[in-house]
Every structure is written in structure tokens, then in C-alpha cells.
Amino acid sequence: MIAAAGVVMLAAVAVLLIATGLPAWIVLIGVALISAAVGLLGGVFSLPILTAVSGRLVGLLENDLLQALPLYVLMGSLLHHLPFARQLFRVGSHALERSGAGAVLAGLGLGALLAPMNGSVGASVAMLGRAVLPGLAATGVPTDKSAALVCVASTLGVVVPPSLVLILLADAMMRAHTEAVNATGIATRIVNTQDIFVGALVPALILLLLYAGVAWWNNRRTPRPHALPTRPSTRDWIASMATVTLIGGLLTSVTLGYLYAVEAAATGGVILTIAGFAMRTLTPAVLRTILRDTIALTGALFALLVGATTFTLVVRAYGTDRWLADVLAALPGGAATTLAVSLASLALCALVLDAFELIFVVVPILMPPVLMRIGDVTWVAVLALLILQLGFLTPPFGYAVLMIRKHMSQPLAPARLARALIPYLFVQAAVLTLVLAQPSLIWHRNPSRLESAAPNDEEEGRRMLERQLDQNSDTSDTTDSSAR
Numbered sequence: 001m002i003a004a005a006g007v008v009m010l011a012a013v014a015v016l017l018i019a020t021g022l023p024a025w026i027v028l029i030g031v032a033l034i035s036a037a038v039g040l041l042g043g044v045f046s047l048p049i050l051t052a053v054s055g056r057l058v059g060l061l062e063n064d065l066l067q068a069l070p071l072y073v074l075m076g077s078l079l080h081h082l083p084f085a086r087q088l089f090r091v092g093s094h095a096l097e098r099s100g101a102g103a104v105l106a107g108l109g110l111g112a113l114l115a116p117m118n119g120s121v122g123a124s125v126a127m128l129g130r131a132v133l134p135g136l137a138a139t140g141v142p143t144d145k146s147a148a149l150v151c152v153a154s155t156l157g158v159v160v161p162p163s164l165v166l167i168l169l170a171d172a173m174m175r176a177h178t179e180a181v182n183a184t185g186i187a188t189r190i191v192n193t194q195d196i197f198v199g200a201l202v203p204a205l206i207l208l209l210l211y212a213g214v215a216w217w218n219n220r221r222t223p224r225p226h227a228l229p230t231r232p233s234t235r236d237w238i239a240s241m242a243t244v245t246l247i248g249g250l251l252t253s254v255t256l257g258y259l260y261a262v263e264a265a266a267t268g269g270v271i272l273t274i275a276g277f278a279m280r281t282l283t284p285a286v287l288r289t290i291l292r293d294t295i296a297l298t299g300a301l302f303a304l305l306v307g308a309t310t311f312t313l314v315v316r317a318y319g320t321d322r323w324l325a326d327v328l329a330a331l332p333g334g335a336a337t338t339l340a341v342s343l344a345s346l347a348l349c350a351l352v353l354d355a356f357e358l359i360f361v362v363v364p365i366l367m368p369p370v371l372m373r374i375g376d377v378t379w380v381a382v383l384a385l386l387i388l389q390l391g392f393l394t395p396p397f398g399y400a401v402l403m404i405r406k407h408m409s410q411p412l413a414p415a416r417l418a419r420a421l422i423p424y425l426f427v428q429a430a431v432l433t434l435v436l437a438q439p440s441l442i443w444h445r446n447p448s449r450l451e452s453a454a455p456n457d458e459e460e461g462r463r464m465l466e467r468q469l470d471q472n473s474d475t476s477d478t479t480d481s482s483a484r
Helices: 002-020 024-041 052-061 064-081 084-095 102-117 121-131 133-138 143-154 164-184 193-219 234-255 261-278 284-317 320-330 335-350 355-371 377-393 399-407 414-437 447-451 458-483
Strands: none
Touching (some): 002 355, 064 102, 064 121, 084 102, 102 143, 121 143, 143 399, 143 414, 193 234, 234 261, 284 320, 320 335, 335 377, 377 399
16 A cells, blocks of 8 residues: 555645644645655665755746735735734724624625635734724723634634635646646636636625624623723724725635736735835834745745645655545545545644645645536635634634634633534635525636536546546556656
8 A cells, every 4th residue: 555655645644733832834845855755765666756855946936826826925924914904803893893793794894805815714813803893892892712712713714715725726626727728638618816816705795694693693682891992083984985996896806817926915915015104014024024024934835835835846756646536536426425534634624734735735736636526626626715714613623713822911722612613614604605505606708618628428538537547547657657
């Protein structure tokens, strides 16, 4: 079972991340190097296969889409360090106070607006914890409900387009779809980022509305404190309306294809910087902090890309991708079982890995054989997003659940937080079930072409997987022959 070594490598990464607390890119490169050495010494593969990592890294870093990454991180850092988020929350709370749950609805809306531009779920938790938690406490919202709301709002960046998570997942799905199409030989249009942005719109809107309903119902009878927070000034209202218009306009333009993600992120970063100088809140010291945080997070993400690329190359050298395709082909139940196993695997990985780690490490290995059996790539991508979000919210090991504890002013029992999250988890499960049962909820820009890649029956899907195995085997034999 040498081909299953990649699964052992992934398990080792998960254990080391939990046990050591080291950055993911260090663990990925370390496990990849040790596994590569074992494979070379054991004669599993030859050295020329590993030399391909340099070409893969150059091709990866030449991807124009990655230009948006540091710009998105810069926008998130500006929103985190400048008073825009706190200002928006204060204005939103007063605008919705007649609903009886203005603060929680404003916090949820702030997450939907700003979380797509943050670098990760952890960054969203930090920003919303700083901007929202004090305001919720001031309006009398219980600690457990405040923490649950911040957890939920911080994960909206996973499903609300055009978030950085969606951009990178769409790119990974495009590569997986290309690999699946090359293996099957079916002529079809490859999915692109715009397809997945548009496809995620309706599920994200349904999820947001149901979350808002749960938040309102849970907090509609929260006692009003004796000393209400200071009412926002006219200047605060004007600045907040301008910020919402800017960010909402940029996100909508990217989602609908009027702007590239790079253009929107650059425009937003410049305007927020100018606004910070105009409001005299962007001092030289704050600017240095923003730039330092941006460079640090951008460097960490690119290092994660390098580590994940090296890791997946070693996994493929062991033949784990071919073994996984063979396992999925042998599962009873056809495409439905393949999809269920894949989504369950993603959910388990989401308990340990962040969104970027999942996208860079798990998706490139897991998704190609899935997309050879299921032609609706956009539908699979949206299901993956919902599964990732569910994994981040699932106590006690969900990523957002673990991160929120670092930003609480007082200890919070895990059981209380879990109880506060239960209604939101039911909503998440309901939306996931709805999308599973009704794929028509996913908008397609060109459904006939996107769905034409689906195999006509289970036997045809099995033949496609066998064809990929033969092609990969031929490629490996050719590489070994050239090495000799």
C-alpha cells in the first residue's frame, strides 16, 4: 500500500500542526522532505521527478490571480487597524435599534461586508472581535451569544463572493477541472472564477437571511442597558455610508465581472488609505503596523503556497492521486457516494486546517477524481464552501471556535459557546441539504456547456477514471525511462 503514503503524510501534517503549533508551511515542507527522502531511499520514485518542483513553483507564482492576494490582505489590514469597522458597527446598531436586536444584526452585516476582504477566518475573528464584541457587551448581549455571532460572521468570508477564499478555491477548482477534462477527453468549457462567484450568490444570500433571522430571534428580548452607547454623529453617518457604498460596489463589480479582483482590491486599498489620511487616523506609526502585518501575512500565504506545492508533488510521486481515484471508482453507489465521501473528508480536514491550507493541499488531490464523475463543477464548489464553513463552526475543534477564545475579555465555557452555536449550525445544515437536493439553486452562466462534462452513467465514469490511471502510469514510466 505504498500509494496510500500520501494519506499518511496528510495525517502526519494534521498531528504535527496540533502538537507543535508550528506554521503550516514549515510542517508541509518538513513532512514533504522526509517523505521524499524515504521514497528515494526505498526506490519508490527517482530524483528527476522531484526536480519538477522548481518548474511547478515558477508556474504557480506567475499566476496573475495571485496579484490580488497582497492587495486583499492590505485592505483587510486597513480595515482592522483603522476605525472603519467600529464606526460601521456603531452606525448600523443605531440604524437597526428599532428591530430589538440592532447590535447583533449590525455585527452580522459587518461580517458579510468586511469578512470577504480579510486574509482568513482567523483575521476576520480578530477584526470582528475588536470591533463588535465590546459593542455587543455594551448593549447587554450575553457573552456566549456574542461569541457565537462573531464566529458565524467571521466565516461569511468563506461563502460570500468575491472573497479571497472564493478566489483561491475557484482557481483550485479550475485546475482540478482542467485535470479531469484532460483525463476524460470530453470537450467542454473549463470553469472559471466568475462561474463560481455567480453560483455562490443564491446560497450565500439564503444563508445570510437565515442567520439574520436566528440572530434576531435569539436577541429580540435582550434587556436594554441603562447607559446606551454614544449616538453616531452626522460625520459618522456620512463616512459609514461612503464606506458601505465603496466596499459594496467593489464586491458587486467583481462578482458580476465588471472588475477584476486585482483592480477592485487595488482601488479599495488606495481609497481606504486616502480616507485614513483625511480622517487623521492613519498616522505613520499605524501605517508601519499595517504594512508590517500585510507583508507578514502575504509572506505566510506565499510560503504556504510553496509548501503545499512541494507537498502535493511528493504525494503524487507516491501515486496517491491514482490510488485515490481508484478507491473512489470502486465505491458502490456511483457519483453520489463519491461526492458524500469527498465532502465528509473536507469536513474532517476543516477541523484541523485553515481554509487556505485546505485549498492548497487537499483540494488539488481530492477534487480531480470527483469532477470526473460529477460534471457540475460550480455545484461541487459551492457544496465544498458550505462544508468548509460548517467545519470552521463545529465545536469544539472548529477553527473559528478555537480562535474566538483568544479575543474574549473573560473566560467562556466551551459548552455555553456550543449551545449558542447550535441554531446557526442547524441553519448551515439546512442550507447544505437544500443545495444538495436542489442543484438548480446554483446559477450557471452557461449551464449546458458546464454540465456536458458529466459522464452518462456509472460505467462510463469508471472508464474515465481508468483512463486517467493509465495516463498517469504512462507519464510516470516515461519520466523514469528518461531518468535512466
